[in-house]
Amino acid sequence: MAKLSMYQLYQYLPKTDCEKCGFSCMGFANRLISRDVRPEDCPFLLEPEYSESLTELNRLLGPEVEKEITGLIIDQEKCNGCGICVTVCEVNMEKSQEVGSGRGPGFSDDVVLRIDDGKIKLVDPQSCRRANPSSHICRACAELCPTKAISLV
Amino acid sequence: MSEILYESVVCPSCGCLCDDIDVVVEENRVKSIRNVCEWGINKFLFTKKFTSNVRRGRVEKPMIRGKTLVETNYETAISMAVDILKGSKKPLIYGLTNSGYNAQKIALNIARRLKGLFEPRGAALLSSYYAAMGDSNFYVAPLEEIRNNADLIIYWGCNPIHSTPRHLARYSVYPRGRCKERGSQDRVVFAVDVAENEMGKLSRQFLQVERGTDFLAMETMMKLLRGESIEDYKGDIVSIENMVKYMTKVSYGAIFFGLGLSGKDSAKRNVENLMALVKELNSKTRFVILPLYDDFNTSGVIQLLIRELKSPMPADFSCDQAVNHSMNTLLENLHEVDAALVVGEDPFWSFPSEKSDFLKEIPMVLIDPFWTRTTNKCQVVFPTAVTGIEAEGVAYRMDGLPLKLKKVLESEYPSDESILGDIYQRL
Amino acid sequence: MKIKIEGGRLYDPRNNLDGEERDIFIENGIIVDRFSSADKTINASGKTIMAGGIDIHSHIATYGLNLIRGTGRFYSPREIGYIYAKMGYTHVNEPFMTQVTARYVHHELSSIPILDTSAFLVLNLRDVEAKIKSAKHLEEVEKIIPIIIAGTKAIGLKIYEPFVRYTQRTHILRNVTEKKVLSFFSSINREKIPRIILHTSPELFGKEIENPVGFHFSHVGSAIGNEEDYQKVLSYLNAGATVDLGLFDFEQNLRISNPKQTVGEVFGRVDMGLSEDIVFSQGNASESETPFFAFKLALSQPSNHISFSTDSPANASFEAYPKIFSWLMKAENRANLFDKELPDFEYSLLDIARITRYNPAVILGFKNKGHLGAEAEADIAIYDINKDTKPDKLEAGFRDCACLIKSGSIVVEDHKIVNDQAEKKTYYRGVETLDYEPAKILAGYSTFRFENLMVDEVFTAKEVKI
Numbered sequence A: 001m002a003k004l005s006m007y008q009l010y011q012y013l014p015k016t017d018c019e020k021c022g023f024s025c026m027g028f029a030n031r032l033i034s035r036d037v038r039p040e041d042c043p044f045l046l047e048p049e050y051s052e053s054l055t056e057l058n059r060l061l062g063p064e065v066e067k068e069i070t071g072l073i074i075d076q077e078k079c080n081g082c083g084i085c086v087t088v089c090e091v092n093m094e095k096s097q098e099v100g101s102g103r104g105p106g107f108s109d110d111v112v113l114r115i116d117d118g119k120i121k122l123v124d125p126q127s128c129r130r131a132n133p134s135s136h137i138c139r140a141c142a143e144l145c146p147t148k149a150i151s152l153v
Numbered sequence B: 001m002s003e004i005l006y007e008s009v010v011c012p013s014c015g016c017l018c019d020d021i022d023v024v025v026e027e028n029r030v031k032s033i034r035n036v037c038e039w040g041i042n043k044f045l046f047t048k049k050f051t052s053n054v055r056r057g058r059v060e061k062p063m064i065r066g067k068t069l070v071e072t073n074y075e076t077a078i079s080m081a082v083d084i085l086k087g088s089k090k091p092l093i094y095g096l097t098n099s100g101y102n103a104q105k106i107a108l109n110i111a112r113r114l115k116g117l118f119e120p121r122g123a124a125l126l127s128s129y130y131a132a133m134g135d136s137n138f139y140v141a142p143l144e145e146i147r148n149n150a151d152l153i154i155y156w157g158c159n160p161i162h163s164t165p166r167h168l169a170r171y172s173v174y175p176r177g178r179c180k181e182r183g184s185q186d187r188v189v190f191a192v193d194v195a196e197n198e199m200g201k202l203s204r205q206f207l208q209v210e211r212g213t214d215f216l217a218m219e220t221m222m223k224l225l226r227g228e229s230i231e232d233y234k235g236d237i238v239s240i241e242n243m244v245k246y247m248t249k250v251s252y253g254a255i256f257f258g259l260g261l262s263g264k265d266s267a268k269r270n271v272e273n274l275m276a277l278v279k280e281l282n283s284k285t286r287f288v289i290l291p292l293y294d295d296f297n298t299s300g301v302i303q304l305l306i307r308e309l310k311s312p313m314p315a316d317f318s319c320d321q322a323v324n325h326s327m328n329t330l331l332e333n334l335h336e337v338d339a340a341l342v343v344g345e346d347p348f349w350s351f352p353s354e355k356s357d358f359l360k361e362i363p364m365v366l367i368d369p370f371w372t373r374t375t376n377k378c379q380v381v382f383p384t385a386v387t388g389i390e391a392e393g394v395a396y397r398m399d400g401l402p403l404k405l406k407k408v409l410e411s412e413y414p415s416d417e418s419i420l421g422d423i424y425q426r427l
Numbered sequence C: 001m002k003i004k005i006e007g008g009r010l011y012d013p014r015n016n017l018d019g020e021e022r023d024i025f026i027e028n029g030i031i032v033d034r035f036s037s038a039d040k041t042i043n044a045s046g047k048t049i050m051a052g053g054i055d056i057h058s059h060i061a062t063y064g065l066n067l068i069r070g071t072g073r074f075y076s077p078r079e080i081g082y083i084y085a086k087m088g089y090t091h092v093n094e095p096f097m098t099q100v101t102a103r104y105v106h107h108e109l110s111s112i113p114i115l116d117t118s119a120f121l122v123l124n125l126r127d128v129e130a131k132i133k134s135a136k137h138l139e140e141v142e143k144i145i146p147i148i149i150a151g152t153k154a155i156g157l158k159i160y161e162p163f164v165r166y167t168q169r170t171h172i173l174r175n176v177t178e179k180k181v182l183s184f185f186s187s188i189n190r191e192k193i194p195r196i197i198l199h200t201s202p203e204l205f206g207k208e209i210e211n212p213v214g215f216h217f218s219h220v221g222s223a224i225g226n227e228e229d230y231q232k233v234l235s236y237l238n239a240g241a242t243v244d245l246g247l248f249d250f251e252q253n254l255r256i257s258n259p260k261q262t263v264g265e266v267f268g269r270v271d272m273g274l275s276e277d278i279v280f281s282q283g284n285a286s287e288s289e290t291p292f293f294a295f296k297l298a299l300s301q302p303s304n305h306i307s308f309s310t311d312s313p314a315n316a317s318f319e320a321y322p323k324i325f326s327w328l329m330k331a332e333n334r335a336n337l338f339d340k341e342l343p344d345f346e347y348s349l350l351d352i353a354r355i356t357r358y359n360p361a362v363i364l365g366f367k368n369k370g371h372l373g374a375e376a377e378a379d380i381a382i383y384d385i386n387k388d389t390k391p392d393k394l395e396a397g398f399r400d401c402a403c404l405i406k407s408g409s410i411v412v413e414d415h416k417i418v419n420d421q422a423e424k425k426t427y428y429r430g431v432e433t434l435d436y437e438p439a440k441i442l443a444g445y446s447t448f449r450f451e452n453l454m455v456d457e458v459f460t461a462k463e464v465k466i
């Protein structure tokens, strides 16, 4: 997935700057990217005439919006299951003895990232460093993914 | 029906043989599967490589050719296969890099008994590699030790992200090793290939060479190492210089090479030069070199050939004196054979057309679980269980360490090992 | 099949047979007291009968050897089986199997026809570095090691490098000295881990070993460089340690050694995860004093503590055993080997049976091998020699046994191999109930999951747990 741009999303907004959402339309677009808001937070988008825009926005933002707490955007289409992210994630290593040396996590190990059915899955977003404001900011998985299947907002 | 969990299953897809696959099976189908990469999962789901929504067609019944291929029973197919092979002066036994070790062994015995030609897939590249091994003062290590120690990883003529997806994460760059505790931060990656690819992003140096000229780059590196003049090299000399400078400084390097070096005319020269380069490097530091097999048991058939014949070369049993290890590989001496037994391979997809055209002229027996381009060209076709998923077996990882392949699904089809066994018995 | 061997002279230290004439009865692969009607009778009158030979230390399936074989410099598995069988051997023990290469070693051993096999597990002390620093983990280690021995289907524990040594400066704190390692393993309870095999290197003689009785020093002859070392070995022996000799031949041999001991042309190096590489080279180690001391030791104290070996193929290839037997048995056969005087002791046939059958069986822990008593495995070699055989005929006699029976089936008859399908077994030291859990720490740095490191039946011949 190409990096989303603010302008791209802005196209689909009502462009009225009514500030019902608390921001301008442009500001809203910006927060859409960082997953601080959802398209549904703009009341106009819920109206029938904007239904196409709403669908399009949700498509662009991808199905992973529920992972908003980490700010990791995962595009499963691109992922080839190479497991690099699983291996380099330090939280994974803390949670599973197996991971550090390159092996996949054990079946009963609770980890953050795991390869399920050949694709990457953020199984426990709560434990990701990014979800936890007190820990240092981590971007290892996104930075090292060779197929750009993980990106950051 | 309840779910069954099989833990630590070995993935029978590429030479990595990842042994950490956890499979949940329900009603004799794979329901979910963990740790397997995108390439491996297609094997488990019987779908096409990298397109997991397209199922591959299974061959469902043994078939023999009248005018067209018609279904028949197993017995008839076996007798017809035996007749073809027995009637042949010099049959070719080909493929086998996706079979278990025991199946490979029986196939070798068939070739021996029939005075045929035994040739595993990909021999062109491997023969040169092993031949050069003999006088290269080799340095080998299990993947464990490469991962523990290597501070420089070079991928030459291969893109592991496509051919062996988990190689980077399990064995080479990213895992933490005993003496490389920060994983990829403690290592440097170089890649050499004919076109820019994903490896460019993670390599410190990406050397792009023109197709078929890898050996020139290797030669140039050698010259640099020996302090000779390199003026006549036309390629990216800056990258080469940087690479060589770094190569001599590291304490432990590893080179993985792949099918990219197997160009029609350059395979031998490429590999020989690469081995010579490694030999040169080994006089200064430690460098391991390993081929990156993209079939899961190429390594097994090599081990087998060495154990049985003391040479990893394709074996020609047709001469009466001992075995003649033809350094020529299939592509050169195909005209001698007058029948073929192909196991788990699709020559009509992988051979250049003038060679596969020749194969159309001779009777072929095929053992393969799936329909391929070859299926329709054969006299006899056997359906078979998929080794490592529907049948047990032993396979060798690319570093020559064996693993047991498990059976996670029931299958109505016999394994290739038992089909080969039945043929062998009747010869 | 019931086989009766008539009229042979038996050499069997365990049953105190020194050339006594006895008939042997074989039924279902086992030696029995007697039966009345035999299916087959073998006449062995005037011939020497010993149990099948047991080679305690011969590299026949070490990881890396296959690459050497691929260049034509080593025997194929079939050749190995045939040569050993013709020499009257029925069991070979591979001395270098690591945790990671265990499946490889067993699979390759199982491809050798005729011979029973077993292997020593070389424990990489780095895998237990944190545990062997102090005696407080002793019990844990005593628990782990039998599990990993059983799991890798090994017959015993071998320590190749009695230390942990990192070259990286950052890891120096993890190093463990020889002193610590030797004292740690000295105090291990021998009920739990029987005899620990030490790879003997010249450096080892410089170290104090508190309690040699629990150790076996492998191919000790390769390491004795001077009189002082020699005395040290004698003192170990007197204290109850056991050794295998590591005798020499004087031809160019394929050597498997560490870089320091490498001589001649190097073919290849293998990184097995030890502090130094394993080097395959070809050369003649006989320049030094070492071979002399090896033979001096062999000829000074033949006892129940000494087994025959040459560290094959390093000091001598296994093919040279018959020649070396003939040197041990007759002073005139070895007269020209050295300038210096060797002891004039001459091995009897009983002594040969002791160092090539009985002692190795005891050290490896076999109750039913290495002797000819009732209930022993029917592994029996019949040689065309006797105590009056001329010195120059001994070598040929040992090279070419008249008859070999392996697990009750006839393998060699009339000096010819007639059958190479005799039942092959893989011997290993098991534990009563196998619970892998405590041993999993050993696989921390493996690329394999622990379960897959363990050796499954597909890699072995028929398994026999001792």
Ligand code: SF4
Binding pocket: A013, A014, A015, A016, A017, A018, A019, A020, A021, A022, A023, A024, A025, A026, A028, A041, A042, A043, A044
């Ligand atoms: S509520 Fe909607 S229309 Fe109003 S400013 Fe926000 S995004 Fe624009």
Ligand code: SF4
Binding pocket: A070, A088, A089, A090, A091, A092, A112, A113, A127, A128, A129, A130, A138, A139, A140, A141, A142
């Ligand atoms: S951002 Fe860091 S902690 Fe979170 S999943 Fe990625 S690597 Fe793990």
Ligand code: SF4
Binding pocket: A078, A079, A080, A081, A082, A083, A084, A085, A086, A115, A119, A120, A144, A145, A146, A147, A148, A149, A150
């Ligand atoms: S997300 Fe990227 S790094 Fe992770 S498995 Fe997929 S392709 Fe590999």
Ligand code: SF4
Binding pocket: B011, B012, B013, B014, B015, B016, B017, B018, B035, B036, B037, B038, B039, B040, B041, B164, B165, B166, B167
């Ligand atoms: S890297 Fe190879 S062996 Fe490992 S999961 Fe992928 S296809 Fe299977």
